[in-house]
Amino acid sequence: MRMALAVAASLVVLSACGGTAVTGSGSGQPKPSGKVGEVLTLAQPAAPKTLDPTKETTSDRFYAALAYQPLIVQNSAGDLQPGLALSWHYVGTGNMTFVLALRPNVKFSDGSALSAQGVVDHFSYLVKAAGQQAPLFAGYEFAATGPLEVTVRSPKPDPDLGKHLSQNFVAGDIVSPTGLSDPAKLGGATFGAGPYQIDAAQTVAGSQYTYVPNPNYYDKAAVHWKKVVVKVMLDPQSTLAAMQTGQVNLSLGDQGTVPAAKRAGLTVTSAPQLVVAVTLADRGGTLVKPLADVRVRQALNYATDRASIAKALYADSGAPTMQLSVPGSAGYDAALEHTYPYDVTKAKALLSQAGYANGFTLDLFTTTGGGLNLVTQAVAQQWGKAGVTVKVNEISNASAYRTTVLGEAKAPAFTSNFSVPVAIEGSYLYLPNALYNPFRNADPVLQKLYNQSAVASPEAKAGVDKQIMAYLVQQAWFVPIVSQDLYYYASRNITGTTTTPTSYVSIYEVQPAT
Template sequence: MHEKRFPLSTRWQPLVALFAAFALLLTACGTAGNSGSGSGGDHTLTIAKGGPPNSLDPAKISQDWQWYANLAYDPLIYRDPAGTLQPRLAESWGYTGAGNTVFELKLRPNVQFSDGSPLTADGVKASIEYYRKTHTGSSALSTVSAIDVTGPLTVRLTLSQPNPQLPVVFTQDYGAGNIIGTAALNDPAQLATTTVGAGPYVLDKSGTVANDHYAYVPNPHYWNKAAVAYSKVVVRVIPNPNTSLAALKTGQVDVIQGVYSTAEAAKSAGLRIASAPQVFVGLSLADRQGTLAPQLRDVRVRQALNYAVDRQKIAKALFGEYGTPTEQIVLPGQDGYNDNQLYTYDPAKAKQLLSDAGYPNGFTLPVVTTSSANIGLTTQAIADELKQVGVQLQLTNHPDAASYNKDVAGAKFPAYGIGFGTMPVYLMGQTLYLPSAAQFNPFKSSDPALTALYQQAAGADEATRAKLDQQIVRWLDEQAWFLPVVFTPVFFFSRTTVAGVQSTRGEPIANPTDWRPAS
């Protein structure tokens, strides 16, 4: 077995509430430390996050709040800012034999958790099994039929069906690879309010006030002490993005996760902006059998809607230089992307297709959307475009993501506004377009051709899978299951005292463990 390095792919995260803003007055919990004061001495990093974690347990924490876990838990495999997979708790990994059904990990020796207990193959097995049992979104590991310890530091996973993306699943972006100390698994309830990981930091409970700020100090047992850049890291909960930006400007915090509405103000203030496209926003034409909207049963209607939208105009109008127009659910350079575009902006062709399908005067389409994650803004822009070809979107907007999610999952509307974080095509199948994708495929749409392509790609070697992934994305494009319009970015704003805050197409989610005091 040899070490595997994997390129571009991004984390699973629908992110429907990623950019949600709430009102809260700034509360004081100390100011940012001397993070740019050069080498030596104490360095405190203070971060602002839009909300408190639902739990500190890596198997339960929401993907939106992954920072709280990443500080304390090293993953088996690390995705670096370039998007390359690097050794972390696993020194090497790879599939054995053909078909992507047997996956082996060789662990790093002499690693300890923050409680002093050692990293072992038995412990890794127990952590993965706990994740599979506990995590509500663990479908990426649903085909694991056995986890075997084949040596003190080697683990083998056997799958009932092929899964070509286990290296990605075991990165910091997905949670399954964030290994928990074995002793803590005997009393997992404690993981909600404390950390027992093998990462660079450990939660300082005495310096933490739940729902207000969370303090982390260096893990005394960390295997790579040279990588620990700060004597303290504080994550402050500041829900309002304007308040968060004000705290950054005044030096109360060093880094925040920003939003598009404050990007220009951040730039004007001389702050550093890191951003990369991550979330495709548009419509899901979910009722492909025509259960609620008979018009959507006809592929010509779904294609007409795609031809009727000026993606370039919407992207520029809503997101300026940060919007990336798209007709595909994947980004350029990502696995599955097709260079040849299918839909040009052509209202005349849209009208002709509607007429051919029996709707020369258009029709009314009920759509549910939400104010979260820029979905509502984009859906309204789509509605304005479709009106020009006679299609009226009857919009129901939920300010909160919870009500929206309930309506989407309950198949109460034939179409819905969507914001979905990009990921490998295989993983998108499980969460977006296969019949088993309950949240985002509420009508259980399926097709033998799509299923066959998916199964072939799952068991294929890397080169063959790349071509099959392109065919899957092209099929979804041609069948117009979705109406993607624009990729919106994830924003990170930082002061010049902090180095290493990056967001790239290879890894759009900046990780605090990569950040350093600027020299």
């Protein structure tokens, strides 16, 4: 699972979940337990390349969220709650103008004050810094329309802007004016308005990051620990051992160590959040002509024995799936899970109807991260039974893998994608300018549905999102195989480690057990 996270973060995107306008005065956190713990120790599978939240990736969100309060807090249930913004709402129709009312009297850890102009300056810097989140805000206009009011105008409908401004996307973690005045310092120090601040004297970059309470934090009751330590631990077995001996209180889990974690008495929480799939990027048949025929793409889906793969390779951590959404997330429709039952005879018939009775040869790229290479080998054998000869190309390095499949190869490839809102999913997977649509294939039916979803009310949007998912399944642009659980391990002396299909464990909710 650790590797699956690394691959997914580098290949696609980390998800979030939405909500409507909210007004409140708290910190966006649950009611405090009334108990302040001495030290909370977290284990993370990778060190951040920088502490600059505008350049950090979403997989580094814990490092950023501790010190940088976001404009909007997304809780573990997926709801959006007040952060540095007390309220927010769209203006007019079309989801293109978004107004935030900022919390008054907020000071950053360095003593500078929160203001609307400071938020505008933060996003100007974020776009120039060209980090992972910068493309999300290309063409967006941020304006200070009052001392504590920020108006955002997007170039196209964006029903999920509130999610983008939460801690799960890092971009909404606001940097202070002092930090922006000397960006070189952002890499090793923190300039946020969050509950903690980095303690450089107790921090060893790449190994251990120590945070202490921010004396200027606006909600003292929400500071649950006297110290938070984040340890970088690359090996799942070492992480489990550290959890068992009490050296670590909270960590990401690994599907291989789940039984041992449960036997050790750890609190194990999980939710389906990842979808392992084959992306048939060349659906226009530019390099692989057969893929232009929907019958061929459907044949590949019929030729995939998802149940046997899930049982053999994922045990209790995965379930067979035929769609890009997981149960409980946007667009998911249980009825779609009956679309492509494993049927080699049906697959052969469709190939014959498309003019490929003798099959064809297909290059399929994969990587070792998350065990995707093992899934690839299983799929190659299954497709072979239908007459499709698969040449497996394995690339271990995740960055090189992405460069290859989106660059010179542009071939069908395995991905481990986080299930995300439809508006974000389209931008990364299937719209004309999507990252995983290197041939820029367009579909007027899909585009029309996507446009409807972008401007729909929350009530109507759910139905349109299901139509989008149904159309993707029918057109078979992907071969979804398994929806996979994301695991967390927690010691018995902490609470607040809930996770759902639409959100992650929120570091703001982790408290000492009463």
